[in-house]
Amino acid sequence: MAATENAISGDEESGRGADASASQPLAYRASGARSWLDHIRARPGGQLTLKIVVGVLGAALVVSGLIMVPFPGPGWLIVFAGLAVLATEFAWAHRLLGFAKRTVKAATDWLKRQNWFVRAVAAVLTAALASAIVWLSLKLTLGIDLLDEARHFVVR
Numbered sequence: 001m002a003a004t005e006n007a008i009s010g011d012e013e014s015g016r017g018a019d020a021s022a023s024q025p026l027a028y029r030a031s032g033a034r035s036w037l038d039h040i041r042a043r044p045g046g047q048l049t050l051k052i053v054v055g056v057l058g059a060a061l062v063v064s065g066l067i068m069v070p071f072p073g074p075g076w077l078i079v080f081a082g083l084a085v086l087a088t089e090f091a092w093a094h095r096l097l098g099f100a101k102r103t104v105k106a107a108t109d110w111l112k113r114q115n116w117f118v119r120a121v122a123a124v125l126t127a128a129l130a131s132a133i134v135w136l137s138l139k140l141t142l143g144i145d146l147l148d149e150a151r152h153f154v155v156r
Contacts, residue, residue: 037050037088050089051089051090054085054086054088054089054090055086055089055090057085058082058083058085058086058090058093059082059086060082061078061079061081061082061085062078062079062082062083062086063082064078064082065077065078065079065080065081065082066079070130070133070137071130071133071134071137072130072134080097080100083096083097083100084097134146135147
């Protein structure tokens with residue numbers, strides 16, 4: 001511990017200069033992302049810079065995930081990833097992420113306790129909702145009516 005403090009402060013007692021810690025592999029200097037973030041926070045202006053970068057990156061992930069939610073794909077996964085990024089710097093995001101985890105776990109546990117008929121109805125409703133969202137988004141954005149296209153395909 002003393003050798004590390006000496007190397008960081010540049011004391012010559014350790015036999016190394018101030019830049020000796022830079023020649024050590026990263027594993028010796030810091031272990032894990034938490035230490036890396038603490039290292040950034042310790043620099044002048046580092047805490048504010050880190051909050052801004054984390055805020056912009058996390059918000060971009062959350063917004064892009066929310067845009068993807070109605071479509072089949074990883075929308076919710078990206079929203080939760082954005083919340084996890086935000087939770088590294090913001091307490092409100094940490095609490096929201098914890099609430100979301102508990103809610104998803106409760107809903108999943110509830111569905112697991114149901115019989116096969118309730119699970120099948122939930123699956124059919126989920127598929128119907130996803131299909132309706134895709135149909136509506138294609139109709140409103142590109143002007144493609146999938147039902148009309150299917151009708152023309154069957155008649156041919």
